[in-house]
Amino acid sequence: MGIADQLRELKQEIPDSVTLVAVSKTKPVAVLQEAYDAGQRVFGENKVQEMVDKYEALPKDISWHMIGHLQTNKVKYIAPFVDLIHSVDSYKLLQEINKQGKKNNRVIPCLLQFHIASEETKFGLSIEEATEILEDKAFVELDNIEIVGVMGMASFTDDEEIVRREFQNLHSYFLLIKSHFFKLNPGFKHISMGMSGDYALAIEEGSTMVRVGSKIFGSR
Ligand SMILES: *Cc1c(COP(=O)(O)O)cnc(C)c1O
Numbered sequence: 001m002g003i004a005d006q007l008r009e010l011k012q013e014i015p016d017s018v019t020l021v022a023v024s025k026t027k028p029v030a031v032l033q034e035a036y037d038a039g040q041r042v043f044g045e046n047k048v049q050e051m052v053d054k055y056e057a058l059p060k061d062i063s064w065h066m067i068g069h070l071q072t073n074k075v076k077y078i079a080p081f082v083d084l085i086h087s088v089d090s091y092k093l094l095q096e097i098n099k100q101g102k103k104n105n106r107v108i109p110c111l112l113q114f115h116i117a118s119e120e121t122k123f124g125l126s127i128e129e130a131t132e133i134l135e136d137k138a139f140v141e142l143d144n145i146e147i148v149g150v151m152g153m154a155s156f157t158d159d160e161e162i163v164r165r166e167f168q169n170l171h172s173y174f175l176l177i178k179s180h181f182f183k184l185n186p187g188f189k190h191i192s193m194g195m196s197g198d199y200a201l202a203i204e205e206g207s208t209m210v211r212v213g214s215k216i217f218g219s220r
Contacts (some may be wrong), residue, residue: 003031004038006216014210018203021065023195023213025050026220029057035216036062044086044211048074055081067151067211069123072096080104086111086151086192086211089123091133094145101144109148111192114173116152116166124152127173134181147182149190149208150174154198163198167205174206 001009007022014020021044024032032043032054041061045051046068055064063083070087078085079100088094088110101108112133115124125133133139134147152170154163174191182188194202196215203210214220 003034003216007035007038007040010212010216013200014203018207019209021067021192021209021211022216023067023211024054024217025068025213027217029054031217032058042083044213048077051082052077065211075100076103079106079108082108084109084111084148087113087123088147089113089125091136094133094142098142098145107144107146109146111149111151111190112147112177114150114152114170116170117155118162119155122153127176130173130177131180134177146187148187149192150177151190151192151209153195154193154202160201164201164205167193167198167202167207171206 010020019042021042022035022040023044024035025046036059042063042065044065044067045054051064051066064081065084065086066078066082067086070085070093072093075096085097085108088097094110097108097110112130113124114130115122115126150170150173152166154166157163170193171191178188190208191206192209192211193207194210196212199210199212
């Protein structure tokens with residue numbers, strides 16, 4: 001099946017209220033252009049240089065999402081154009097995104113990434129660490145970032161019950177943070193969870209944004 005067919009099939013499965021982020025990491029520009037021509041406008045990348053190169057080569061109405069671990073010294077390269085950073089996993093990174101947002105005279109939307117999997121290898125905050133950031137007195141002065149939700153990656157396992165429980169944990173963190181820190185802020189609304197293998201489960205558990213790569217573009 002071609003890219004356009006895969007996208008069409010996914011669109012039928014995913015409710016209109018859920019954003020499909022096409023994860024195009026490692027794929028060449030021509031392949032992204034094919035997805036663009038089929039109507040896709042939101043792309044996810046996990047490496048800064050690759051995202052900058054693709055941004056420069058492709059149409060300017062694409063919404064670029066950074067989904068991979070981000071080093072503070074590289075924020076400046078994507079700050080002028082990135083539409084959403086899914087992978088905020090430290091206060092230091094958030095402060096740097098704010099600084100670069102200010103330099104570019106814009107507010108950069110961010111998600112707090114949580115560590116929900118059993119694997120040690122995955123990045124992300126604990127609920128205690130996230131609370132500490134949001135309670136910090138200096139947090140309210142970060143005028144050039146906006147926290148619009150949470151993100152997480154489930155364990156790499158065939159056991160659906162484990163994956164479902166991890167998604168439920170992320171959903172509960174979302175609700176907790178919303179009620180404590182964003183009660184009157186409708187901008188805090190996203191739960192980014194679900195990939196090629198588990199997006200259907202993620203949507204059942206309340207995902208508003210799925211990050212799908214190999215199901216659209218083939219294996220990497
Ligand atoms: C690569 C990646 C995805 C997409 O994974 P697929 O299994 O190819 O759909 C989603 N989220 C993150 C953070 C990734 O790095």
